[in-house]
Amino acid sequence: MPEPSLEQLYEVISTxxxxxxxxxxxxxxxxxxxxxxxxxxxxQLTLEAVIVNDRVExxxxxxxxxALGQATTAIVxxxxxxxxxxxxxxxxSQLRALLKGEITHCDWPELDxxxxxxxxxxxxxxxxxxxxxxxxxxxxxxxxxxACGQTTDGRKYxxxxxx
Amino acid sequence: MxxxxxxxxxxxxxxxxxxxxxxxxxYPEIRAGKVxxxxxxNDPWHWYKPAFMYVAFGKTYKDELRRPLHTLLAPEVNLLxxxxxxxxxKASRLRLKSGKxxxxxxxxxxxxxxxxxxxxxxxxxxGDHFYQHDPAMQLFEKLRVIEKGRVFIGVTFPKxxxxxxxCGIAPMETTLMLDExxxxxxxxxxVEIVYTYPTVAQLMRNCLFLQRPVGEVLPxxxxxxxxxxxxxxxxxxxxxxxxxxxxxxxxxxEFDVLMQTPxxxxxxxxxxxxxxxxxxxxxxxxxxxxxxxxxxxDNVFVMGDTVDLPVSKAGGTCHNQSPVIVNNIAGLxxxxxxxAEFDGKVxxxxxxxxxxxxxxxYDYGEDVMPLPATKIGSMMxxxxxxxxxxxxxxxxx
Numbered sequence: 232m233p234e235p236s237l238e239q240l241y242e243v244i245s246t247x248x249x250x251x252x253x254x255x256x257x258x259x260x261x262x263x264x265x266x267x268x269x270x271x272x273x274x275q276l277t278l279e280a281v282i283v284n285d286r287v288e289x290x291x292x293x294x295x296x297x298a299l300g301q302a303t304t305a306i307v308x309x310x311x312x313x314x315x316x317x318x319x320x321x322x323x324s325q326l327r328a329l330l331k332g333e334i335t336h337c338d339w340p341e342l343d344x345x346x347x348x349x350x351x352x353x354x355x356x357x358x359x360x361x362x363x364x365x366x367x368x369x370x371x372x373x374x375x376x377x378a379c380g381q382t383t384d385g386r387k388y389x390x391x392x393x394x
Numbered sequence: 395m396x397x398x399x400x401x402x403x404x405x406x407x408x409x410x411x412x413x414x415x416x417x418x419x420x421y422p423e424i425r426a427g428k429v430x431x432x433x434x435x436n437d438p439w440h441w442y443k444p445a446f447m448y449v450a451f452g453k454t455y456k457d458e459l460r461r462p463l464h465t466l467l468a469p470e471v472n473l474l475x476x477x478x479x480x481x482x483x484k485a486s487r488l489r490l491k492s493g494k495x496x497x498x499x500x501x502x503x504x505x506x507x508x509x510x511x512x513x514x515x516x517x518x519x520x521g522d523h524f525y526q527h528d529p530a531m532q533l534f535e536k537l538r539v540i541e542k543g544r545v546f547i548g549v550t551f552p553k554x555x556x557x558x559x560x561c562g563i564a565p566m567e568t569t570l571m572l573d574e575x576x577x578x579x580x581x582x583x584x585v586e587i588v589y590t591y592p593t594v595a596q597l598m599r600n601c602l603f604l605q606r607p608v609g610e611v612l613p614x615x616x617x618x619x620x621x622x623x624x625x626x627x628x629x630x631x632x633x634x635x636x637x638x639x640x641x642x643x644x645x646x647x648e649f650d651v652l653m654q655t656p657x658x659x660x661x662x663x664x665x666x667x668x669x670x671x672x673x674x675x676x677x678x679x680x681x682x683x684x685x686x687x688x689x690x691x692d693n694v695f696v697m698g699d700t701v702d703l704p705v706s707k708a709g710g711t712c713h714n715q716s717p718v719i720v721n722n723i724a725g726l727x728x729x730x731x732x733x734a735e736f737d738g739k740v741x742x743x744x745x746x747x748x749x750x751x752x753x754x755x756y757d758y759g760e761d762v763m764p765l766p767a768t769k770i771g772s773m774m775x776x777x778x779x780x781x782x783x784x785x786x787x788x789x790x791x
Contacts, residue, residue, distance in 0.1 A: 275671065
């Protein structure tokens, strides 16, 4: 199969970016928020999540990134019902490897077109922003549970730690 | 009964039309003494900035492009000629150069942007632009005498992702106007015009314009006029001695005139407010895309060039933002809630040479769709230049 072209990537991006054109902020008091930046290109993403039993229950976002970061965030949002820490880490690693040219396919086929952005290394961190943010959110959820003497899998959310 | 103070900062097109629109909208409250609308500007003149590009071709002159600001304002607008030195958004307070402080209940920040060629080494010394009056005159002094050589045209984008340069269509407009101007002078055959666009801009594809539908028709438009074009030229520095433009991609190009859309930044008081999260000290204020509120400050609205939104930094944007802000302030005053949303709409009539024009519009969801350039389009643009603009500033159009 031929390598995806920048034109193909642009088509993918064009269909995705409207998903994140409107900010969605969470009012749930259990929501955690994290802001991550790509220092090279200046892209910025604020991601909010309610994480229960090691799974994302709700997702909120404010995307101020280049087109690559907007598109990958939109893809993550499409998969939000399947998001757990292990999956986020796995797909994020796959995307990083794809951008480096080490692999050609990810578990989420929508990401395969991003192989066309291999040469644009200054934007790779932007593309990875939603995975970086979700990783931080899962870590934060883990820390909160551990602080309460619990784990994130299969335990009830500790009410006293709600912000 | 306490009077609600609504303050607009900035006497450009955004601030002027918004102060007038606020008076129109809030007239019952103003008449009853419940609301006061003030405009703070550091310039007693209002400038028709989009026409500076005509100055570069000797088509208009300074006094045609300005009006005393007070003559454009409704009598109910309290005009303060002063300079805002500090925004204290947390305390809802402005610090002015005169030493006065002003509290506000609602604030509209419409302070524009500042062309900053000094941010590229050598550009201020050897480059030209048309985004301010005096630089446009300086450019005209070069264009009116050039007999042969190369006019090299380039575009610099802000480093903030998805924030465009000032007036997105202007580089294309002026390229076509330059072609026609040099033909009128009879020297076009001896002067090469080279239009370039940076490599990545805000996207990751090489192109001649930020939005693809326009970018796709530009090559044929340029080629029909013998204008050379090149993608992938991101100006890094200029060697004034050798008159050479040097790109981040490693290319060096000699020029006789360098017509470069320069880097831009927010005004000092906005930069110093500490609220901006924009990279490269550009200072764009984080603005809610729909409500146009400054993020984290519900009583502050941002418009025009000062926002960090992915829409053109142009008067045609202000024209659509102003009603949203006015309606939202009225909604907050009367109902206690926001009532309007900005959809990203921008409209303009692009000057495709001196004798044809192209109406264009887009929003957050739709790119500009290029239309045929027509003489009727140019007549519409001329009508706007000669009179309609002042009606827009007065909030009448």
